[in-house]
Amino acid sequence: MYNQYSYRLGSETSGIREIFEYGLQQAAIVGKENVFDFSLGNPSIPAPTSVNAAIMDMIQNEDSLLIHGYSSAPGFLDARNAVAKELAERTGTNIQGTDLYFTCGAAPALVSVCKALHIDQHTEILGIAPFFPEYRPFVESTGSRFAYVPADTKDFQIDLKTLESMIHEHTQAVIINSPNNPSGVVFRKETLEQVAAILTKKSAEFGKPIYLISDEPYRELVYDGIEVPWVPSIYKDTIVCYSYSKSLSLPGERMGYIYIPSDMTDAKEVFAAVAGASRVMGHVCSPTLIQRVVARCAYEKPDLEAYDNNRKLLYHGLKKIGYECAYPDGAFYLFVKAPGGDAVAFSEKCKQKNLLVVPSDDFGVKGYFRLCYCVAKETIEKSLPIFEEVFSS
């Protein structure tokens, strides 16, 4: 006598995790140096030194009761103000600390927002393929439906015509993720402007806001001087979900936030609904020591040199072999066309050579595989001959 849906969700291993676990097993047999694991998006550059310096300083010089004590549920206001100040400067907007709700990372942020926007069993939230596979259970567990716009495989922007055709009276929100996991692509400003035009039109047509949920854990991970457009400045009914997992390399510490612009439709009500949704997810506050760390390190930027070098090495290496791949502007992923077209079969072939890649099926598109290049440079160097082998075999 237990919940069957939760049981199923807890029993099914995610494809990605399964590949990762296989890698660990193989490493024990053939040696770690002979396993080329491109499966998991676990940052490989350490947290900026200022992060650990901030922790040391607080532990040594501040009151233990304060640094480890409760904050209010949305977070310490001074910490939210510090984060808002930097965001406001960077985006040229008027973000206030009170517009932010600190969460234990982007995942509970997304779930809170989906819960807050769930109306009834007809409610639908749209993803854009390729998408982070957890969007589906996050949305469906709140009682809403999840559907997605098929991938625009030309350049992994957004198939706008299909997006428009899929929006109906029960569409509550569209989730976007840029820089994108798994494609590494950044949505261009023109793409987002067209999305905004569609949502504005459809909101008017149905007489209710259709929200844009912008999932942005990779916002600061971009290369070649590319700029990530600030989505709320393009479409006012945007809710931003953010995590410090990648930008400060703190994935285990569970720190992120929800930004609800004060001029968004029903901003106050949605903020309250997010608070209520978080409350019944058992959210009390996000970890308080780390709240203070992100406040102190608000102006810190990740040192992307290692990722950038990996990106170039892997991208150009694969292109030279003959692989087709979307040009990666950001994050730490490459999304590569599977030779032969069957991503699962190709990934299986790679696995036989201890080359671990993730087939694209779970991301809502067939025929690709994802590579996380947050690995050691040597892993890439030593893997390229194997990529060559499997390409033509």
Place this chain on the structure above:
Amino acid sequence: MYNQYSYRLGSETSGIREIFEYGLQQAAIVGKENVFDFSLGNPSIPAPTSVNAAIMDMIQNEDSLLIHGYSSAPGFLDARNAVAKELAERTGTNIQGTDLYFTCGAAPALVSVCKALHIDQHTEILGIAPFFPEYRPFVESTGSRFAYVPADTKDFQIDLKTLESMIHEHTQAVIINSPNNPSGVVFRKETLEQVAAILTKKSAEFGKPIYLISDEPYRELVYDGIEVPWVPSIYKDTIVCYSYSKSLSLPGERMGYIYIPSDMTDAKEVFAAVAGASRVMGHVCSPTLIQRVVARCAYEKPDLEAYDNNRKLLYHGLKKIGYECAYPDGAFYLFVKAPGGDAVAFSEKCKQKNLLVVPSDDFGVKGYFRLCYCVAKETIEKSLPIFEEVFSS
């Protein structure tokens, strides 16, 4: 267009929070030293020195990628093993690390368990008054019903006859909380044995397990050498929810666990259902730095002297004035009979004198008020004359 239930939950201020906020406002007007705030259960003894020493040592000597990196969703196995080892020794049982699921505190632990045990709209989970007010939204938000056994105001054990009469075919679990918030009472072994007998009988009658959810954040906060019985040794279908908020004074750091005994009915399935429920609450892992801290500090005990002194001072002070109060064995609460019988009116009268107490109505019993004595000794000393004033006025 937002979720009305979440909106309501996020808009209503908890009575306790409201009183606390009032205290802050008054402090700004009349001075902090003239406000006697007994409203919030925020630990007033700092974390053991070994906690901060462990953090310092890890920051200085360990790989930043490891200490801040992801763990698996149930937590690092070595950390779970360390916690299990101490628990097994202390309880004389065979707890394994794999029986533990680390959570971001007791609140999400309880929600995960309630979600995992939800069957359909008839499912009911019982509380025992007086109870932590959040049990109701935690249970109801999962789609189950919440009902409660009225308080046994004789000695704040459990009204066993009523408990038995309230269990029906849709009862999935009973939540207990000992040492109790708000009464400070520890459930005696005999009480728990009788609860076990009732649940065993009813489980047989209905042909399915009725689980006991033991919410134990105050387990180590007991006085006078009192022993808190280990509930899974008394009733095998017990799920323990724990938090380090009180025992290590780390309430803001969000670290706790769910213990699912391996010999519990459907243990594996319930564990998987808890994992699935946590997954769709956006649980990725509990904060990893603190996971390692609790592993290192598994044998640490809180220094209870200050709480114990406060407890005696306040309890005997109030008794001398004429108040009636359950004898507090544990936690840091006193549950006192409101003179005149109307707890809300009495609390209001106290509030006029900047004496902040919480009326018992939200805890499922009328006519009492709760005092948190995790305050400075001076607060108690200076408040006693005011307690005397309001007693007879």
